[in-house]
Amino acid sequence: MLTLRRVLLINRKLIVKQSTVKLTVHRTSALxxxxxxxxxxxxxxxxxxxxxxxxxxxxLLRINNSILNKTPHRYISPTVALLIRPxxxxxxxxxxxxxxxxxxxxxxxxxxxxxxxVSKQRQKIYGALGFFMASLFMFYIMNIEVDPLTGRSRxxxxxxxxxxxxxxxxxxxxxxxxxxxxxxxxxxxxxxxLRVVNRILEANQDLPQIKEREWTLSVxxxxxxxxxxxxxxxxxxxxxxxxxxxxxxQLAIIIAHEVAHVLLQHPIEQISRNLLQDILMAVPIAxxxxxxxxxxxxxxxxxGINMFDILVTYPYSRKLENxxxxxxxxxxxxACYDVRHAVVLWGIMxxxxxxxxxxxxxxxLNTHPNHEDREKNLTKQLPLAIATRQQSGCPILNPADPIxxxxxxxxxxxxxxxxxxxxxxxxxxx
Ligand SMILES: [Zn+2]
Numbered sequence: 450m451l452t453l454r455r456v457l458l459i460n461r462k463l464i465v466k467q468s469t470v471k472l473t474v475h476r477t478s479a480l481x482x483x484x485x486x487x488x489x490x491x492x493x494x495x496x497x498x499x500x501x502x503x504x505x506x507x508x509l510l511r512i513n514n515s516i517l518n519k520t521p522h523r524y525i526s527p528t529v530a531l532l533i534r535p536x537x538x539x540x541x542x543x544x545x546x547x548x549x550x551x552x553x554x555x556x557x558x559x560x561x562x563x564x565x566x567v568s569k570q571r572q573k574i575y576g577a578l579g580f581f582m583a584s585l586f587m588f589y590i591m592n593i594e595v596d597p598l599t600g601r602s603r604x605x606x607x608x609x610x611x612x613x614x615x616x617x618x619x620x621x622x623x624x625x626x627x628x629x630x631x632x633x634x635x636x637x638x639x640x641x642x643l644r645v646v647n648r649i650l651e652a653n654q655d656l657p658q659i660k661e662r663e664w665t666l667s668v669x670x671x672x673x674x675x676x677x678x679x680x681x682x683x684x685x686x687x688x689x690x691x692x693x694x695x696x697x698x699q700l701a702i703i704i705a706h707e708v709a710h711v712l713l714q715h716p717i718e719q720i721s722r723n724l725l726q727d728i729l730m731a732v733p734i735a736x737x738x739x740x741x742x743x744x745x746x747x748x749x750x751x752x753g754i755n756m757f758d759i760l761v762t763y764p765y766s767r768k769l770e771n772x773x774x775x776x777x778x779x780x781x782x783x784a785c786y787d788v789r790h791a792v793v794l795w796g797i798m799x800x801x802x803x804x805x806x807x808x809x810x811x812x813x814l815n816t817h818p819n820h821e822d823r824e825k826n827l828t829k830q831l832p833l834a835i836a837t838r839q840q841s842g843c844p845i846l847n848p849a850d851p852i853x854x855x856x857x858x859x860x861x862x863x864x865x866x867x868x869x870x871x872x873x874x875x876x877x878x879x
Contacts, residue, residue, distance in 0.1 A: 533723075533724050533727050533728065534723060534724075534727045537727045537728060537730070537731040537734075538727065538730075538731070538734060540731065541730075541731040541732070541734035541735040541738070542734060542735075542738050542746075542750070544735050544738075544739075545734065545735035545736065545737065545738025545739040545740075545746070546738045546739075546743070546746070548735075548738075548739045549738065549739045549740070552739075585725070585728065585729075589604060589725060592604055592605055592606050592721070596713060596714070598656075598658075598712060598713060598776055599713065599772060599776070601772075603714075603718045603721075604718065604721045604722060604725065605714065605717055605718060605721050606717075606720070606721040606724060607717055607720075607721070612680055612714075612717055613680070613681060615680055616679055616680025616681035616682075616683070617680075617681060619679050619680060620665075620679050620680075620681060620683045623667075623679060623683070623685065624667070627667065627669050627685070630669045630670045630671055631667050631668070631669060631670075632668045632669070632670050632688070636668065638668050638688050638691055639666070639668045641691070641697070641700075642666060642668055642686050642691075642700070642704070643666055644697070645697055645700050645701050645704055646664070646666050646684060646704055648701070648784045648785075648786075649701060649704055649705055649708060649780055649781065649784045650664060650708075651784075652780075652783045652784035652785065652841070653780050653783055653784070656712065658711070658712040659708070659712065662681065662682040662711070663681060663682060664682040664683075664684065665681075665682065665683045665684065666684045666686070667683065667684070667685050667686075668685075668686055668687075668688065669685055669686065669687045669688065670687075670688050671687040671688065671689060672687070672688065672689040672692075673687055673689045674687060674689035674690040674692060674693040675687045675689065675690060676690050676703050676704065676707050677707060678707040678708060678710060678711045680711075680716065680717070682711055684704065684707065684708070686703075686704070690703055692870055692871065693797070693870075694794065695790075695793075695797075695870075696790065697786070698781075698786045698787040698788075698789075698790035698851075699790045699791075699793065699794045699797075701781045701784060701786040701790075702777065702778070702781055702786070702788075702790060702791040702794050703794070705777035705778070705780040705781040705784075705786075706773050706774055706777035707773075707777075708777065708780060709772075709773040709774075709775075709776035709777035709780060710769075710773045712776065713769070713772060713773060713776060715769045715772075715773065718769070719766075719769075722765070726757075726761075726762075730753075730754075730757070733753065734750055734753075737749045737750055737753070738750070762816075763815060763816055766816035766817070767815075767816065767817060767818045770816070770817050770818055770823075771818060771823070771826055774791075774823060774826060774827060774830070775826075775830050778791055778827060778830050778831075778834045779833075779834060779837055781834070782834040782835070782837040782838040782841065782843075783837060783838070783841045785838060785841065785843035785844065787846055787847065787851065788831060788834040788835060788838060789831065789835075789846070789850060789851050789852050790851055791827045791830075791831075791834075792824055792827050792828050792831065792852050793851050793852055793855045795820050795821075795823045795824035795827060796824055796852070796855050796856070797855075797863075797867070798820040798823075798824075799820040799821050799824055800860070800863045800864075800867070801867065802820055803860065804860070804863075804864050804867070806867065828852075
């Protein structure tokens with residue numbers, strides 16, 4: 450049993466209460482734990498909200514309810530979705546390998562008979578393949594929906610309830626894994642983070658995706674500056690993230706980015722997309738194992754998957770990161786944080802890479818954009834975020850621009866500042 454402090458949103462008031470979570474499920478997450486590879490629950494976007502319309506009028510978030518997909522969905526269970534990857538890859542490998550061994554044992558007469566048979570059945574085989582591809586395409590079309598915050602179409606294969614189940618199981622799994630590292634609610638880091646989280650959630654109560662989710666906060670006593678949110682809105686922040694940030698404004702940018710991943714359902718979108726990719730990749734994997742000896746087939750399979758990641762998966766993932774940066778910036782703006790610190794935060798990250806204190810992200814080999822690209826993107830988003838902040842009735846920004854101050858520092862001065870904050874070598878994924 451583990452006691453956690455939960456942040457519950459009830460009647461637009463934030464009530465922090467003690468709750469007990471019984472740890473009865475011990476299953477390993479199929480996904481990693483960096484910031485966007487967690488499971489998130491499905492947003493409640495189908496509820497047309499007057500508050501969303503109000504935000505839209507203010508130009509904060511782009512809404513397009515009129516193009517919401519009304520086709521009945523054909524959902525798939527979370528267990529099936531998570532098992533598809535290992536099952537299709539191993540199944541395709543075994544099938545291809547079995548076929549190669551079986552074929553090698555046939556005499557040349559037998560091979561000729563089989564080839565003749567396939568030639569005669571060619572039309573039926575093409576028909577079956579066409580039917581399979583058409584079914585897959587229909588399944589894809591029937592599960593396309595439009596995100597109300599971005600207006601972007603996406604493929605989602607789980608119902609709201611299925612996502613809740615997935616979220617709960619993942620949360621229990623994380624609690625079990627971190628049970629020795631969760632800091633008490635009396636810890637200063639917890640209190641500081643709770644203040645920031647509450648402020649962001651409270652300021653964005655007009656979004657049903659925030660209001661109708663039960664949020665929790667867990668602070669983990671680990672030095673790597675990481676933060677992530679699970680499907681049901683379970684926020685995890687490592688103590689190291691506090692060392693990275695200079696103030697609550699920068700901390701708010703990190704938290705808001707993670708909350709944005711939840712609102713945008715990015716992990717569910719990733720799981721859904723992976724399912725389709727894995728089904729489609731089963732055929733080339735089977736062909737490779739049918740044609741080539743084991744070692745060569747293994748190398749070709751690894752090469753193919755890596756190439757696919759570089760050309761398709763990573764660019765798509767970086768797009769989601771930018772999306773979470775943009776929406777997160779708006780969430781922080783509505784909470785009256787100084788959004789200019791988003792640019793400073795990524796300037797700090799860039800500087801840490803320049804000083805070889807932290808590794809630089811090589812974009813084409815990574816799921817995340819590099820620090821400089823994020824800094825540039827957030828600089829472009831800044832005017833809109835500042836306008837949102839003004840429209841939210843926030844106090845005027847401090848005339849001392851933190852971006853100008855940060856950029857006025859020499860590399861040596863930045864290095865001294867960072868050394869004072871005592872960074873340790875670790876992997877950063879925000
Ligand atoms: Zn992220």
